[in-house]
Amino acid sequence: MTHFKKTFGKFQWLDIEKPKQRELIGLTHPFSIDINLLDDALEHGHLPKLEKHGDFTFIIFRAFSVEPHHNHTTVAKLSNKVAFLIKEDHLITIHQKPFAFLNKLQEEEFDNPEALMLTIVYDMLQTFAEPVNWLSDKMDENEKEIFLKKHGEVSIQQLYYQKSKARICRKLLQFSHNVLNQLAVRPENISDLQDIKESVVNYMLQLDEVIEDAQAILNTHISLTAQKSNDVMKLLTIFSAFFLPLTFIVGVYGMNFTYMPELDWHLGYYVTWAIMIGISIIIFFWFKRKKFV
Known part of the structure; x- marks a missing residue:
């Protein structure tokens, strides 16, 4: 565990990184913080939330x-x-992973704990900018792959991960937006809070578009795959239609009967060929007329 403490003009900031429960309780003991809040602070996968307890807002x-x-x-x-x-004169931040922006903020000055907290929150939400842009670019690449390339294929596995990532980011931003809507700040910090809200809404709209694009690409991929299967079945059906009557004729004259009058015809071989070619031509023009080929 590491921790950093800095006193500003009117408040004190205590930053605690990677604490164990006993260490966290020891550091925060002077503030009489409820143990349930500390447990929530240590829980690894906890979603964004806001809760008031005594003098502190958690x-x-x-x-x-x-x-x-x-x-x-x-x-x-x-x-x-x-x-x-x-609270009025203290800000405590608790986290398991080191964040570079927290180290930078240690050198800056702030008038009140709300201003510092909003700056940290803004930096945190800005971390979604890169994945949102990356996901948007990936959707553009997938669309070009499908619609602009002759034999375009997309990876269904990668599309699944991209869509899941967008859905999770969207959910996190939605929870964050709900928390921001519940947050009451001083008049001088309202503008900063509004900027953060607008950034979150902008990211959410971009992620909505990514999720819609991913679903559309998936549906298009399924349709194209089905179309390719239909084309193969159509080709096999056409071949079957050509060869079925010809196979019937060959099968008839391949039977081992003692007496088959046509076998004694002098031109029987050529007549049989002519009949088979004629049947093939008739089938071809019938398919052409029906626009099957």
Whole structure:
């Protein structure tokens, strides 16, 4: 466990990284924080929430914390959380993963704990920008692969991971937006809060488009696959239609009967060929007329 403490003009910031339960209880003992809040702060996969308890407001936000191309499909593997405990003169942040933006903020100055918290939240939500853009680019690539290339194919496995990633990010942002709507801040911080809300809404709209595109691409892929199967079946049916009557004729004259009058015809062989060719021509023009070929 590591922790950092800094005193600003009117409040104090305590940042705690990777604590065990006993260590966290020891550090926060002077503040008399409810043990249930500390348990929530340590829970790895907890979704964004807001809860008031005594003098403290307890808030959880999650930041996207892996490379966009990694194939993960759970909230805990795609993101990591920061738990905030905030009151008039204190801000406590608790997290398991180190965040670079927290280290940068240690050198800056803030007038109140709300301003610091909103800055951290903004930086956390900005971590969704890269995966959102990456997913949008991937949907564009998939569409080009299907519609612009002659034998375009998309990986259903990768499309599944991309859609799952977009759905999870969308859910996290929706929970974050709900928390932001419940958050009451000082008048001087309202503008910052509104900027954060607008960023979240923008990402959510982009992810909605990604999810819709992924579903459309999947449906198109299924349709194209079915069409290819239909084309193969159509080709086999046409071949069968040509060869079925010819096979019947050959089968008849291949039977081992002692007396078959046609076998004694001098031109029987050529007549049989003419009949088979004539049947093939008739079938071909019939298919042509029906626009089967």
